[in-house]
Amino acid sequence: MGRKLLLEHINVPGINTFDVYRSKGGYASVEKALKTMSPEAVVEEVKKSGLRGRGGAGFPTGMKWSFLAKPEGVARYLVCNADESEPGTFKDRYLMTYIPHLLIEGMITSSFALGANTSFIYVRGEMMPQIRILEKAIAEAKAKGFLGKNILGSGYDLELYVQPGGGAYICGEETALLESLEGKRGNPRIKPPFPAIAGLYGCPTVVNNVESIAAVVPIINEGGDEYAKLGIGRSTGTKLISAGGNLKKPGVYEIDLGLPVEEFLYSDEYCGGIANGKRLKAVVAGGSSVPILPANLILKTINNEPRLMSYESLADGGFVTGTMMGSGGFIAYDEDACIVRNTWNFARFYHHESCGQCSPCREGTGWMEKVLHRLEYGHGKQSDMDLLVDISKKIEGNTICPLGDAAAWPVASAIRHFRDEFEWHVTNANEATTRNYGLAHYADPLPKLESVAG
Amino acid sequence: MKVTIDGIPVEVEPGTSILNAARQIGGDIVPPAMCYYSKLEGSGGKCRTCLVKVSKGSEKDPRPMPKLVASCRTTVMDGMEVQNITSPEVIEARKGVVEMLLINHPLDCPVCDQAGECHLQDLGFEHGAAKTRYEFDRRTFEKIDIGDKIQLHMTRCILCYRCVFTADQITNTRLHGILNRGDHSEISTYISKAIDNDFSGNVIDVCPVGALTDKTFRFKNRVWFTKPVDAHRDCDKCCGKTTLWYKGEDVIRVTGRKDVYGEVEEFICNTCRFDKKKTADWVIEGPRKISHKSVISSNHYEFIPLPVVKTNPVLMEANKEQFERDTRL
Numbered sequence A: 001m002g003r004k005l006l007l008e009h010i011n012v013p014g015i016n017t018f019d020v021y022r023s024k025g026g027y028a029s030v031e032k033a034l035k036t037m038s039p040e041a042v043v044e045e046v047k048k049s050g051l052r053g054r055g056g057a058g059f060p061t062g063m064k065w066s067f068l069a070k071p072e073g074v075a076r077y078l079v080c081n082a083d084e085s086e087p088g089t090f091k092d093r094y095l096m097t098y099i100p101h102l103l104i105e106g107m108i109t110s111s112f113a114l115g116a117n118t119s120f121i122y123v124r125g126e127m128m129p130q131i132r133i134l135e136k137a138i139a140e141a142k143a144k145g146f147l148g149k150n151i152l153g154s155g156y157d158l159e160l161y162v163q164p165g166g167g168a169y170i171c172g173e174e175t176a177l178l179e180s181l182e183g184k185r186g187n188p189r190i191k192p193p194f195p196a197i198a199g200l201y202g203c204p205t206v207v208n209n210v211e212s213i214a215a216v217v218p219i220i221n222e223g224g225d226e227y228a229k230l231g232i233g234r235s236t237g238t239k240l241i242s243a244g245g246n247l248k249k250p251g252v253y254e255i256d257l258g259l260p261v262e263e264f265l266y267s268d269e270y271c272g273g274i275a276n277g278k279r280l281k282a283v284v285a286g287g288s289s290v291p292i293l294p295a296n297l298i299l300k301t302i303n304n305e306p307r308l309m310s311y312e313s314l315a316d317g318g319f320v321t322g323t324m325m326g327s328g329g330f331i332a333y334d335e336d337a338c339i340v341r342n343t344w345n346f347a348r349f350y351h352h353e354s355c356g357q358c359s360p361c362r363e364g365t366g367w368m369e370k371v372l373h374r375l376e377y378g379h380g381k382q383s384d385m386d387l388l389v390d391i392s393k394k395i396e397g398n399t400i401c402p403l404g405d406a407a408a409w410p411v412a413s414a415i416r417h418f419r420d421e422f423e424w425h426v427t428n429a430n431e432a433t434t435r436n437y438g439l440a441h442y443a444d445p446l447p448k449l450e451s452v453a454g
Numbered sequence B: 001m002k003v004t005i006d007g008i009p010v011e012v013e014p015g016t017s018i019l020n021a022a023r024q025i026g027g028d029i030v031p032p033a034m035c036y037y038s039k040l041e042g043s044g045g046k047c048r049t050c051l052v053k054v055s056k057g058s059e060k061d062p063r064p065m066p067k068l069v070a071s072c073r074t075t076v077m078d079g080m081e082v083q084n085i086t087s088p089e090v091i092e093a094r095k096g097v098v099e100m101l102l103i104n105h106p107l108d109c110p111v112c113d114q115a116g117e118c119h120l121q122d123l124g125f126e127h128g129a130a131k132t133r134y135e136f137d138r139r140t141f142e143k144i145d146i147g148d149k150i151q152l153h154m155t156r157c158i159l160c161y162r163c164v165f166t167a168d169q170i171t172n173t174r175l176h177g178i179l180n181r182g183d184h185s186e187i188s189t190y191i192s193k194a195i196d197n198d199f200s201g202n203v204i205d206v207c208p209v210g211a212l213t214d215k216t217f218r219f220k221n222r223v224w225f226t227k228p229v230d231a232h233r234d235c236d237k238c239c240g241k242t243t244l245w246y247k248g249e250d251v252i253r254v255t256g257r258k259d260v261y262g263e264v265e266e267f268i269c270n271t272c273r274f275d276k277k278k279t280a281d282w283v284i285e286g287p288r289k290i291s292h293k294s295v296i297s298s299n300h301y302e303f304i305p306l307p308v309v310k311t312n313p314v315l316m317e318a319n320k321e322q323f324e325r326d327t328r329l
Helices: A018-023 A028-036 A039-049 A061-066 A092-097 A100-114 A128-143 A174-181 A210-222 A222-230 A261-266 A297-298 A339-353 A359-376 A384-395 A404-429 A447-454 B019-024 B088-103 B119-127 B162-170 B203-204 B272-277 B293-297 B307-311 B313-318 B321-326
Strands: A075-082 A118-123 A159-164 A205-209 A238-247 A251-256 A280-284 A292-294 A329-334 B002-005 B008-011 B051-056 B079-082 B142-147 B150-153 B176-179 B186-189 B210-215 B227-232 B241-247 B250-255 B282-287
Touching: A018 A100, A018 A128, A028 A100, A028 A210, A039 A061, A039 A222, A039 A280, A061 A205, A061 A210, A075 A100, A075 A174, A075 A210, A092 A100, A092 A128, A092 A210, A092 A238, A092 A251, A100 A118, A100 A128, A100 A159, A100 A205, A100 A210, A118 A128, A118 A174, A128 A159, A128 B307, A159 A297, A159 B002, A159 B241, A159 B282, A210 A222, A210 A238, A222 A404, A261 A280, A261 A297, A280 A297, A280 A404, A292 A297, A292 B282, A359 A404, A359 B088, A384 A404, A447 B307, B002 B019, B002 B186, B008 B142, B019 B079, B088 B119, B162 B203, B176 B313, B186 B321, B203 B210, B203 B250, B250 B272
Parallel strands: A075 A118, A075 A205, A118 A159, A238 A329, B002 B079
Antiparallel strands: A238 A251, A280 A292, A280 A329, B002 B008, B051 B079, B142 B150, B150 B210, B176 B186, B227 B241, B227 B282, B241 B250
16 A cells, blocks of 8 residues: 555545644644745755656656746746646646645745745636636635735745636646736747746746645645655656546555556556456546557556556657556546547547647647548548548647647557557447447557557 | 758748748749748748758757758757758649649639739649649639629638738737538638728738739739839838839739738738828839739839849859849840
């Protein structure tokens, strides 16, 4: 059983209120940081912890913080990215709903480390209940003197605001989030300049995921070195995984990074296996944007080593046989799931959510969606698979923001690993609209698959 | 700062973009730009046709950039090496971008007023495939009148945002912007409100395609049958320096003076553009020089070698092949 850092007290009744949270040792990191540490020391601890951004890209948080420009007389901002809208990911919502003070505490400590006197939590517009919960928590913290002027007599001031988003997936991209926060249309900005130099209102800004900010709390409480002992290699600490799909026990789990995927999927402590006694067909390991893998490749890497839940092990094999940690949206598909339909569903999502600013993504996502729709409903052609791969290549890497890549990867990987299922949709068009292709060989032992996968 | 683009070195000011550095060299190595407009602050980076490969970041940090970059929004570093037409990767990506731009474009060039001076047409001719692989219905919109002189035909729009930036710069209030997102986004004067600004006609000049057209010129003529003549008049609102487009003795259109990249030298006011259509209103300066490569000059007159090649001996040497090709014609 792994150690819980974020969700340790999640089952305590009333943990969403200030008093209960405080009685369980909450806000200790704020006291420790503000009273005994300098901002630089806090940044140093986070650097030592090896914490990597939990929003998807996995960029080391401490390094991001140290890049923040600190010109004299210019305000700095910390913005918490709570615009969680990746299909399959729901960990941030869970955290904000049940233990909002953890996020507030993390925000105070992190803002202190960065020298920000105004910080924002940008929450997805659809999460209205969470916005109310956070605002209530902020009011409670303020009443107890943990927010506002001269926090705990340390002379440090912080105002924390919750900003509801307008309901666009693209506003989870950090520069689009900043545009939206400024009250403009949420179009991603062209980088450079990066937000660390010119972000919100042109001032240096750090944008961090909810979970990254919450993880600062145990890092400060226990020290960065202690935190770095958890996990494996460069993937340190614990990670929240939103397990969904055809699982016996879907939900949010906190795991030590480095847990074998097989254990996470099948042990009773976590997902408990596939629901209804079915067999596993495929897994999307980190939210809809990452490449999908068939059952045999998610449990073992191509070199026949067990695959672990860590940034490195999931990425083992690159784009050919690997995937990515992403935001931790773990979706499992059983043998009844149709990969073509699923790919179409993802493509439809990206088509709907593309901001329309740059041409490859605006036009390409719509094109892919239409071709996949045609395939799913039995009007496809054999040449469509090559066409889709070609379109995804034309989008990938040529766009302003990573949404183009995120739209291209699931399609490219689904065709790479499940090409015969796509072909079956063309050759057996009538059958494909009424029944699924089934498990086929996707769970077969690896060596047989090598030629297909490679 | 010294930059090398496709093997041709050039000295530029710090802060110049790769695209502008390439324009200082001139010729075939200039990346095409559909959305970048040097007179409009904040434009560029959206159409992705100007993607180039940076094979050497700078003298200090010689690592290549991992992805293709938009040359219009990437500033040069000392010692940077850029590949444009010499990189197959760039050509391939550009082909992809052109294909994407064309899949929802109606390709109604035969009835489009922009034909002949349309950048998308040039780009499609140069990089596009002869056939489309897109087999679905194209996106269509109703035509919208922006005031009584300008018509917006969103179906042809490639969402370069140039007109949005123009409207932002000429007006204090935001009356012109983008509605919706993705491939259903559309340019709109918010809830069809007309922009009655003296400079609103400039959105026609900045539009790289035929989405915004001059209603006083619509369907009057093809651009290659008209003769451009530089002229000026005393105008209390703008500089008054324009190009008149003659058909026989009649001025049938007035525009700003566009350079070889389709960018106007200075914005002109609506009075000059729409109301002064008699020769008597203007002081004629002489024929407008149009690149002999342009279809506009198909009926007429003189050839000039590329100006930069003529004046700069280093570039002349480096650009010899192109120079010979141009002078031969």
